Each structure stands twice: as C-alpha cells, then as structure tokens.
Amino acid sequence: MLRVRCLRGGSRGAEAAHYIGSQLGRSFTGWVQRTFQSTQAAAASQNSCAVDDNKATAPVPEDCPVSSYNEWDPLEEVIVGRAENACVPPFSVEVKANTYEKNWEFYQKFGGQSFPRDHLKKAIAEIEEMCNILKMEGVIVKRPEPIDWSVKYKTPDFESTGMYAAMPRDILLVVGNEIIEAPMAWRARFFEYRAYRPVIKDYFHRGAKWTTAPKPTMADELYDQDYPIHSVQDRHKLAAQGKFVTTEFEPCFDAADFIRAGRDIFVQRSQIEFFKKAGWTVIYPPLPLIPDDHPLWMSSKWLSMNVLMLDEKRVMVDANETPIQKMFENLGISTIKVNIRHANSLGGGFHCWTCDIRRRGTLQSYLD
Numbered sequence: 239m240l241r242v243r244c245l246r247g248g249s250r251g252a253e254a255a256h257y258i259g260s261q262l263g264r265s266f267t268g269w270v271q272r273t274f275q276s277t278q279a280a281a282a283s284q285n286s287c288a289v290d291d292n293k294a295t296a297p298v299p300e301d302c303p304v305s306s307y308n309e310w311d312p313l314e315e316v317i318v319g320r321a322e323n324a325c326v327p328p329f330s331v332e333v334k335a336n337t338y339e340k341n342w343e344f345y346q347k348f349g350g351q352s353f354p355r356d357h358l359k360k361a362i363a364e365i366e367e368m369c370n371i372l373k374m375e376g377v378i379v380k381r382p383e384p385i386d387w388s389v390k391y392k393t394p395d396f397e398s399t400g401m402y403a404a405m406p407r408d409i410l411l412v413v414g415n416e417i418i419e420a421p422m423a424w425r426a427r428f429f430e431y432r433a434y435r436p437v438i439k440d441y442f443h444r445g446a447k448w449t450t451a452p453k454p455t456m457a458d459e460l461y462d463q464d465y466p467i468h469s470v471q472d473r474h475k476l477a478a479q480g481k482f483v484t485t486e487f488e489p490c491f492d493a494a495d496f497i498r499a500g501r502d503i504f505v506q507r508s509q510i511e512f513f514k515k516a517g518w519t520v521i522y523p524p525l526p527l528i529p530d531d532h533p534l535w536m537s538s539k540w541l542s543m544n545v546l547m548l549d550e551k552r553v554m555v556d557a558n559e560t561p562i563q564k565m566f567e568n569l570g571i572s573t574i575k576v577n578i579r580h581a582n583s584l585g586g587g588f589h590c591w592t593c594d595i596r597r598r599g600t601l602q603s604y605l606d
Contacts, residue, residue, distance in 0.1 A: 304446035304595055306412045308498050311599030312549040315378040317406045317437060318369050319591050321361040324353050324402035324584060325387040326535075327426035331461045335483035336424075339469050341535050350399040352388065353584065357533070360580040365591065368554075368576050375548055375574065380595070382406065382433035391429060395457040401426040403433035405586045406593035410434065411493035413503070414601065416447035420493040421454050423484050428456060441595070452489065459487040494590065501603040516605045521569070524561035528579070536585030544587025546594075548574065554588045 303315070327333050328349035334342060352358065369379045387400030401424070409430055411418040417438055419431055431450075442448040454460060465483045467473055476482070484490060497504040510520055526542035528534075534541070542562050546554040553566050557575035566573050581591065 302415045302445045303441050304412060304415045304417060306498070306594050306597040307414060307599060307601045308500050308597070308604075309594075310547040310550050311597035313377050313547070313594055313597055315380065315594075315596040316372065317380045317382070317410065317434070317593040317595060318365065318372070319402070319404040319406050320382055320384060320433070321358055321365055321402065321404050321581060321584060322384045323387050324358055324361075324404060325399055325426075326351055326353055327401045327424060328398055330398070330425055331463055331465060332424055332483050333426070335465055335467050335473060337536055338534075338538075344535060350388065350390070353535075357580055357583060361578075361584060364576075364578040364581045368578055368581075368588075368591070371554075371574065371576055375552070377548070378596075380437050383436055385433050393428070393455070395455045396425050398425040398428065400429060402584065403430055404581075404584050405494070405590045406434065407494045407586070407590045408492045410438075410593040411496050412593065412595060413498065415445070416449055417441060417595075418493065419448075419450040421451040421490045422492055423454070423456070423460070423490040425456050451491075454488045454490045457487070460484055460490070493593075499604050500601060502605050521565065524565055527559055527561065528582070532579065533583045535583055537582065537587075541582050541587040544589045546588035546592055556582075556587070 326345060326348040329342065329345035333345060337345065369381075372379050382403040385400070385403065387402055390397060390399050409420050409422060409427075411420060419434075419438075422430070438448060462481075462483055462485060465476075467476065467483070495505055513520055523540075523543050526539040528539045528542065542556055542559040545556075545562075545566075548554060551570065552572050552574060554574045554576055555563055555566060556579070557577040558579060563573045563575065576588070578588070578591070
C-alpha cells in the first residue's frame with residue numbers, strides 16, 4: 239500500500255497544497271478514490287494496464303507507457319515543458335503571495351503580456367538543447383502543445399490571461415502507471431492542462447491510468463483577499479503559522495508539492511530528522527552562484543538545487559553551478575552539465591521543467 243507523509247512547510251505553490259494536510263492521513267490511492275474524478279473505471283474496462291487500487295503493489299505491465307515510482311530510477315521517458323508564448327500572469331492576490339516583492343511592479347506593469355521576448359528566445363533555445371541532451375542520453379522526450387497564452391478568458395467567477403506550459407512538474411504527478419492532473423490555484427494557469435491533453439490521451443489510449451482532480455472554480459472565496467504579505471519574509475512567517483493565501487473553499491494543490499519515494503509520497507517541505515531516523519544521509523547543498531542581477535521572476539537562486547536524476551549515478555545540473563557539480567561528483571554521481579539560466583527566470587530548474595513518465599524500476603519501500 240502506498241503511504242502519504244503529510245509534512246508542514248511552504249514553497250512556491252505549496253500555499254495551494256495546504257488543503258492536502260487535512261485530507262491525506264490515509265493511503266494515497268484511497269484518497270484518490272474519494273477526492274478525484276477518476277478515469278480509472280474506463281481504463282480498467284479498456285486495457286490491461288489498469289490495476290485494482292487494492293493491488294497497488296502489483297507490477298506495472300511491461301507494455302504500459304507510464305511507470306515511475308521515485309525520482310532516481312533509470313529515466314526512460316519524460317515530458318519537457320515549453321517556453322513558447324509564455325506570458326506574465328496578471329498581478330492577482332495568489333501571484334503576489336508566491337513571488338518576491340522586488341518583482342511586483344514587473345507583474346503590475348506587464349501582466350497579460352509576453353515575457354521579454356529576447357529573454358524568452360534564449361530560454362526556448364536552452365530548453366531545446368536540454369531536450370537534445372536528454373535524447374542523446376537515451377531518454378524519450380515528449381512536449382506539450384504550443385498555445386497562445388495571451389488570449390483572455392472568462393468564467394462565471396473570474397477572468398484572466400494564461401501563463402505557459404513550461405513546468406509540467408506543477409500540473410502532472412505520476413504514481414506507478416497513473417498520471418494525476420493537479421488543480422492548481424493560479425487563475426492564470428486554469429487552462430494550462432489543455433497543452434498536455436494530446437500527450438496524456440496518447441498515454442491513456444496505450445494503457446496508462448489517468449486521473450484528474452475536480453477543477454476549482456477559483457472564485458474570490460478561494461483566496462484571502464486581505465492576505466497580509468509585504469515581503470517574502472512575511473510569507474515564510476505566515477506559512478509557519480499555517481496561514482496561506484488560499485482558503486478551504488475548495489481543494490487545490492500543485493503536483494510539485496509531492497515527492498515520490500517508492501511506497502512513501504511526501505507532501506510539501508520535508509523534515510530533516512525524519513530522514514535521519516530512517517538512516518538516510520542528509521546532504522546540505524553549497525551556496526548558489528547565480529548573480530544578483532539575473533532576473534528570477536518567480537523563483538530564487540536556490541534553483542541550483544533543482545536537478546533531474548537520470549539514474550542513481552547521473553544527474554542533470556546547471557552548467558554554471560560548479561559547487562553543486564563538485565558536491566554530486568564527490569558523492570560518486572556523474573554530472574550532465576546543461577545551461578538553462580534564462581529558462582530559470584520563468585520559475586523552475588530541471589526538475590520543474592520535466593515530468594518523468596517512465597523510470598525503469600519497481601515499487602519499493604525506502605523508509606521502513
């Protein structure tokens with residue numbers, strides 16, 4: 239049986255995940271049954287890949303295109319996001335709560351418009367090179383569809399423009415042979431799922447399970463309109479007090495708030511002592527080298543830690559971050575050095591820009 243470890247803490251998007259803490263004190267699969275609108279029944283009737291949730295330990299059929307239980311088994315297939323047509327999200331309360339105060343004027347001025355086009359062009363080229371390197375390493379690469387994110391849309395509850403399909407880790411969670419679509423909390427990302435539907439439907443028709451969470455209305459009641467944030471320090475203090483910009487009006491979360499470790503799935507920030515008690519060695523990363531004048535509109539310098547494991551002995555890491563390269567090499571892990579610094583500006587590193595669809599491995603326990 240899969241287990242979910244609910245842990246306190248905050249990160250970009252974790253404010254949207256706080257609902258999970260009160261809901262996931264049970265097996266992950268059981269929670270999926272009760273909370274999500276699932277395609278499981280249809281999948282079970284159409285193909286042999288779908289398995290009964292009570293048999294979560296059963297091996298995934300060899301011909302299933304989706305199979306991934308952790309972050310480090312040998313990577314065979316991955317979805318990589320797109321920077322094409324990326325737009326600055328309108329400056330709404332949830333955007334304010336998840337960005338740095340030095341960038342608020344940028345959002346107020348350019349919300350709904352393209353990110354700086356020269357910068358975006360460089361980010362697109364970096365991600366294309368990253369895809370080429372992954373292919374050279376033997377990994378199959380899939381991409382979301384390019385969409386015009388500047389188009390304004392309106393629902394009965396709000397209106398907005400879009401943002402991008404750059405960070406599949408935020409919207410897609412793979413557990414075994416199942417792809418789970420997350421109901422993210424940013425209004426600018428409401429229709430982001432559309433970019434991924436063609437590739438997900440292909441996986442579904444070829445035998446994968448596909449679950450989508452109930453779509454939130456994103457009405458005003460979902461957000462604390464008077465959220466008292468004036469700086470990133472305020473955000474950290476409020477998160478420590480269990481206060482977030484999202485309310486309990488309806489469930490919403492980012493898939494990136496989950497970390498998979500075989501039978502255990504962690505939600506939000508980890509607690510170091512927990513891993514030490516399990517016999518893990520905790521490694522503290524070196525300070526990042528990214529310069530102060532480099533724009534990071536939705537993230538921090540600590541994207542240097544945001545890496546992608548190709549297997550237990552290979553890691554994709556920032557070509558500019560020599561200290562963390564040395565850290566991995568001292569651990570006996572070979573580094574694949576790739577420069578995506580302009581892509582970093584859009585809010586993520588290698589882990590954020592990818593969603594591993596298939597890793598060669600089996601369901602195991604690493605914390606018993």
